[in-house]
Amino acid sequence: MRLEEAIKQKEFKDQYNKAIVNLLYTQSFIVTKQSRLFKPLSLSPEQYNVLRILKGQKGSPITVSSIQERMLNKMSNASRLVEKLKQKGMVVREECPTDRRQVDILITEKGMDVLSQLHNEMHELNRTLIQLNEGEVDQLNFLLDKLRG
Amino acid sequence: MRLEEAIKQKEFKDQYNKAIVNLLYTQSFIVTKQSRLFKPLSLSPEQYNVLRILKGQKGSPITVSSIQERMLNKMSNASRLVEKLKQKGMVVREECPTDRRQVDILITEKGMDVLSQLHNEMHELNRTLIQLNEGEVDQLNFLLDKLRG
DNA sequence: TTACATTTAGTGTCTATACACTTATTTGAT
DNA sequence: ATCAAATAAGTGTATAGACACTAAATGTAA
Numbered sequence: 001m002r003l004e005e006a007i008k009q010k011e012f013k014d015q016y017n018k019a020i021v022n023l024l025y026t027q028s029f030i031v032t033k034q035s036r037l038f039k040p041l042s043l044s045p046e047q048y049n050v051l052r053i054l055k056g057q058k059g060s061p062i063t064v065s066s067i068q069e070r071m072l073n074k075m076s077n078a079s080r081l082v083e084k085l086k087q088k089g090m091v092v093r094e095e096c097p098t099d100r101r102q103v104d105i106l107i108t109e110k111g112m113d114v115l116s117q118l119h120n121e122m123h124e125l126n127r128t129l130i131q132l133n134e135g136e137v138d139q140l141n142f143l144l145d146k147l148r149g
Numbered sequence: 150m151r152l153e154e155a156i157k158q159k160e161f162k163d164q165y166n167k168a169i170v171n172l173l174y175t176q177s178f179i180v181t182k183q184s185r186l187f188k189p190l191s192l193s194p195e196q197y198n199v200l201r202i203l204k205g206q207k208g209s210p211i212t213v214s215s216i217q218e219r220m221l222n223k224m225s226n227a228s229r230l231v232e233k234l235k236q237k238g239m240v241v242r243e244e245c246p247t248d249r250r251q252v253d254i255l256i257t258e259k260g261m262d263v264l265s266q267l268h269n270e271m272h273e274l275n276r277t278l279i280q281l282n283e284g285e286v287d288q289l290n291f292l293l294d295k296l297r298g
Numbered sequence: 299t300t301a302c303a304t305t306t307a308g309t310g311t312c313t314a315t316a317c318a319c320t321t322a323t324t325t326g327a328t
Numbered sequence: 329a330t331c332a333a334a335t336a337a338g339t340g341t342a343t344a345g346a347c348a349c350t351a352a353a354t355g356t357a358a
Contacts, residue, residue, distance in 0.1 A: 001294075001297060001298070002294050003290075003293070003294055006297075007218075007219050007220070007221060008218060008219050009205065009219065013272070015283065015286040015287055015290055016275050016276050016279050016286055017272070017275050018290055019279055019281075019286050019289050019290055019293075020179060020275045020278065020279070021221065022289075022290055022293040022294070023172070023175055023176055023179060023293065024176055024179065024180070024221045024222075025221045026172055026176075026293050026296065026297060027172055027173055027175075027176035028221055028222040028223065028224070028345095029297055030169060030172060030173065031173070031345090032223065032224060032345095032346085035345095035346070039346090039347095044312095044313060044314070044346095045314095046313085046314065046315090047313090047314095056158065063336080063337090064336075064337060064338090065335085065336060065337080069156075069157060070156050070157050070158065071156070072156060072170065072173045072174045072177055073173075073177040073314090073315070074177065074181065075177070075181060075315055075316055075317080076314070076315060076316090077314075077315075077316090077338090078337090079336095079337055079338050079339090080313095080314080080338085080339090081313095081314085083338090084313085096336095099323075099324070099335095099336080100322080100323060100324085100336095101322065101323045101324065101335065101336040101337070102323095102335095102336060102337080103336080103337065103338095123162070123166070126165050126166050126169045127165050129169065129296075130165050130168055130169070130296050131295060131296055131297065131298040132168075132292060132295060132296055134164065136292055136295070137164040137165055137168050138164055139288065139292060140168050140171075140289070140292045140293075140296070141152075141164055141167055141168055141171055143281060143285055143288060143289045143292070144152070144168075144171040144172065144175050144289075145150075145151050145152055145171070146280060146281060146285070147175065147278075147279050147280055147281050147289070148150060148155075148175060148178055148280065149150070149280040177315095180315095181315095181316085184315095184316070188316090188317095193316095193342095193343060193344070194344095195343085195344065195345090196343090196344095212306080212307090213306075213307060213308090214305085214306060214307080222344090222345070224345055224346055224347080225344070225345060225346090226308090226344075226345075226346090227307090228306095228307055228308050228309090229308085229309090229343095229344080230343095230344085232308090233343080248305095248306085248353075248354075249306095249352080249353060249354085250305065250306040250307070250352065250353045250354070251305095251306060251307080251353095252306085252307065252308095299358100300357100300358090301356100301357090301358085302355100302356085302357090302358105303354100303355080303356080303357100304353100304354080304355070304356095305352100305353080305354070305355090306351100306352085306353080306354095307350100307351090307352085307353105308349100308350080308351085308352105309348105309349075309350075309351100310347105310348085310349075310350100311346100311347090311348090311349105312345100312346085312347095313344100313345080313346080314343100314344080314345075314346105315342100315343080315344075315345095316341100316342085316343080316344105317340105317341090317342095318339100318340085318341090319338100319339075319340075319341105320337100320338080320339075320340100321336100321337085321338085321339100322335100322336085322337085322338105323334100323335080323336080323337105324333105324334080324335075324336095325332100325333080325334070325335085326331100326332090326333080326334095327330100327331095327332090327333095328329100328330085328331090328332105
């Protein structure tokens with residue numbers, strides 16, 4: 001659906017303003033659909049994001065601040081998200097041996113299980129959410145990377 | 150900055166997965182910068198969105214559910230956002246004469262003042278946030294509209 | 299008209315964002 | 329060696345998103 005119909009706005013001042021609104025609306029469109037996938041596993045999109053970061057470590061520990069740096073939303077609170085995941089038994093916290101300010105985080109077997117349960121569905125969803133051909137997706141990624149300067 | 154550096158992820162499974170992550174990251178990038186503009190006026194991005202919808206009405210009232218339909222995030226809670234704006238004196242609530250379930254909302258002089266204070270800065274910010282030329286912005290809007298099917 | 303379904307606004311609760319703050323530890327300059 | 333600055337993790341608080349729920353008003357069909 002065109003943005004104008006989706007939010008019932010007839011016109012935009014210019015294409016730059018429309019692009020801003022289009023990006024915000026499209027993110028909400030994506031997150032809403034992803035959330036429904038996470039729901040049965042009692043996982044939020046941001047908790048999923050943290051688990052993905054931990055999985056990417058392939059066994060080596062990562063500190064809370066490094067998780068924060070890798071998060072999609074730089075303003076989110078990795079400390080509290082890790083605590084939520086720990087309560088669910090999906091991660092463990094360990095004191096960092098070289099710097100006692102830091103805390104090493106590791107994904108558990110249970111955390112890995114949750115990710116593999118989601119793997120196929122997520123891949124399928126991401127593919128169907130984006131109704132573009134391969135050339136168009138490449139172009140979109142190029143434009144988004146360029147947009148941010 | 151390329152997405153890979155921004156979130157320190159070396160590669161993506163495919164361009165579709167990268168596009169999803171790119172869209173989520175870019176939205177956060179935009180909202181974070183917009184929030185700083187709203188901060189001095191004690192306005193949140195979503196409250197601003199509601200005020201913009203009300204301004205677009207050019208004086209005619211709009212119900213809470215119609216505001217909801219026009220919002221960028223369809224899951225947000227127009228009822229509570231309107232209440233916050235009312236407490237700040239930026240909107241008024243009136244009982245709808247034809248349907249007592251509904252509540253008509255109108256923007257006040259104060260609400261309009263806040264919008265005009267932000268007008269120039271917002272336009273400038275939106276323009277500088279998007280580091281694309283005119284043809285590229287058109288292309289981006291086309292791709293985002295097509296993406297959602 | 300009565301009974302039932304639908305619509306509208308609003309509430310409750312959990313989670314997350316935004317941002318200022320605290321505490322503990324480490325760094326680094328003198 | 330000392331002490332201020334910087335860094336890491338975590339806390340407090342206000343706002344918002346996600347989603348189930350309620351209450352009141354309206355629509356509709358028998």
